[in-house]
Amino acid sequence: MLQSVLKTYRDLQSYSDSGIVTVQVESIGKKFSGEKKLLTGTVFATNFMRNALPSSAAERHLFRYQFTSTGHFAELREDNLYFICNNHEGVFKRLPEEGLSPSSSLAVAVADTAALSFAGSYYSASLLLSGIVSDKQWFFNRLTDLEVVNSDEQIHLRAKIKDGLVDLFVDSERLTFVEMIVARPTSTAKFVWQDTVLDGEINTRIFDQYRF
DSSP: OHHHHHHHHHHOSEEEEEEEEEEEESOOOGGGTTOSOEEEEEEEEEEEETTOSOTTSSSOSEEEEEEEEEEGGGGGOSOOEEEEEEETTEEEEEETTTEEEEESOHHHHHHHHTTTTTTHHHHHHHHHOTTSSOTTTOGGGGOEEEEEEEESSEEEEEEEETTEEEEEEEETTTOOEEEEEEEOSSEEEEEEEEEEEESOOOOGGGGGOOOO
């Protein structure tokens, strides 16, 4: 099933989505003493066009992953826009503390923002593109004891990771992810893809809007 889902993403010529990640942190350390739970997360949007750049380009695909913090982390700073953008000028990332800066590759930019996006940038980029992470390190290849919990309009899969459980919800017709819940001893992250467009028209200006 997961290989079929992966093939769906790798075969797409264009892709866009928007959604939200909510994270509940169970143990947040001395800095927030007195609080037992912390709710935070991100609102995200992805845009992607395959082989949209000349063959001479280092990265041939147009890719943009944008996210803003929610919950507690959103209160820590006024400027709250993060993104990765690959276009005809190269790969760029924007972090509020550092501003806009170039990256040597899309894989490096994804690695730089994976923790900040609660792994959202990592999942999106690695589903759409090979070479973002090695097959050995790819998240879905590290799942064990995979089972089908329920199969209807959404296929509910459950698996184990080294330190927790993963629930995956797959659109049974389109074979794309609808929801993913990663539960670990100290936190639970819930990813919801609220709006997804496969092989649709995308305004390429989206990939040029990285100057702020």
